[in-house]
Amino acid sequence: MTDQYEYKPRQIEKNPAKEFRFGEGRISCYLSVTLGILSLLAVLAYLYPSYLTTTELRKVYDAKQLQDVLKYGMYFSLMFGALTLVLNRAKYKYYALTGIGFTLIAFALGGYSIPVGPVEPRELSLGVDWLILAFLASTAVFMVLEKVFPKYRDQLITRPEWGTDMFYFCFNHLAISAILIFANYHASHFSWALSPSVQESVQSLPILVQFVLIVLCADFVLYWEHRAYHEIKALWPIHAVHHSIENLDWLAGSRGHFIQVFSERAMVMIPLYLLGADEVALNAYVTFAALQAILIHCNLDLPFGPLKYILVTPQFHHWHHSSEKPAIDTNYSAHTVLFDRMFGTYHLPGNHWPAEYGTTVRLPRSIYGQTFYPIEANRKRLRSNSSKQ
DSSP, X not given: OTTTOOOOOOOOOOOGGGOOOTTSSHHHHHHHHHHHHHHHHHHHHHHSHHHHSOHXXXXXXXXXXXXXXXXXXXXXXXXXXXXXXXXXXXXXXXXXXXXXXXXXHHHHTTGGGOOOOOOOOOSSOOOHHHHHHHHHHHXXXXXXXXXXXXXXXXXXXXXXXXXXXXXXXXXXXXXXHHHHHHXXXXXXXXXXXXXXXXXXXXXXXXXXXXXXXXXXXXXXXXXXXXXXXXXXXXXXXXXXXXHXXXXXXXXXXXXXXXXXXXXXXXXXXXXXXXXXXXXXXXXXXHHHHHHHHHXXXXXXXXXOGGGGGTBOOHHHHXXXXXXXXXXXXXXXXXXXXXXXXXXXXXXXXXXXOOSOBXXXXXXXXXXXXXXXXXXXXXXXXXXXXXXXX
C-alpha cells in the first residue's frame, strides 16, 4: 500500500502582505509589543515572586543578573516603538504605542531596580518566569533556525492560527506548577513498585548510561500512552486537538488539550520516579526532552544524517502529523524510533515530507471549541452506538 502511494510536495501560497520586511515598521512594532509585554510580566514576577515564579526554576537562574536582561529588554521596547513611529507607518502605530505603554507601566512599577531577596516558596504558583525564559530561548534558537534552514521557505512566522498556538504556549508554561504537582502526586501512587536495590544499581551507573536509560524508559511509556490516545476511540478526540494544527513550526508542539498535557507529564514521571536516577541525569533528560519536543515540530530542514534512524527528528514527527493515509497512526515515539520499529508503526518514506497536515475531520478552530470538542465528539459517538443497538 505504502509503496504504491504517490507522495506529492507540499504547496504553500505566498502571502506578501504578512511577510516581515525591513523598513516597513512591522518588525519593529512587533518587537516593541513583545518586549513590552515580557518586560511587564518580568517586573510583576519580581514584585510577587512567591506567586508568579516557580521554586524549581529559581534554583537555576540568578534573578539579580537577569535584571540586566530586563533592562535591555525595556529600553529596546521603547526604541523599537519609537522607530515604528519615526517610520510613520500609520497601520502599525497602535502596536508601537501599546508596546511603549506596557514598558512605561513596567518602569512605573519599579522596572529593573526592584530589590531581589529571599522568596517564600509556595506549592502552587504561576510560572511567569518559566514562560518568559522559555519564550526568549525558543524564539532565539528555533525561530532563527527556521529562518536559516527552513523546510518551507514561504511559511510565515505569523502563519494561520499562530495566535491560537501562542495561547497554548502561554497556558502550558503558566500552569507548570500545577502540572508538576499533579505529575508528582500521580507518580507517588507507584511507591509500592519502588525497589531500593534497583535504584542503587541505576545510581551506580555512569551519568551518560543513566541518561540513556531514562530516555529509553520514558520513550517506552510515552510511546504506549501516545498510541492509546490514537487507538482508543474515547481518547482520540482529546489528542485530536494536538493534531488539528495544519502548519507545523516551533510553536506547534504547544497545542494540546489540557487533559493530555497533564496526563502525559504524569505518565512520564512514573519511570523517572521508579528509576531513582542521579539528579544530573534527570536534569539532562528534562532539558533534552524539552528541546526535542520543540525541535521535532519545527519547520526545519537540517541534514540529521544517520541520527534520523535513531532519534525522532522533524521529518519523522511531521509524518506523524500528516493526514495522508500511509502516515495515519504511525510514528508514536517521542525520543527514539526504536519502539516504532519494534511494534510496526514506523513510517519514514525516504526523503519525502508530508503534503497535508491536520486531522481527516477538521476540528473547531477556536480555543473554546477545541477545549470542549472531546465532550461533544464522545457524546456523538455514544449516541451513534446506542442508535445502532
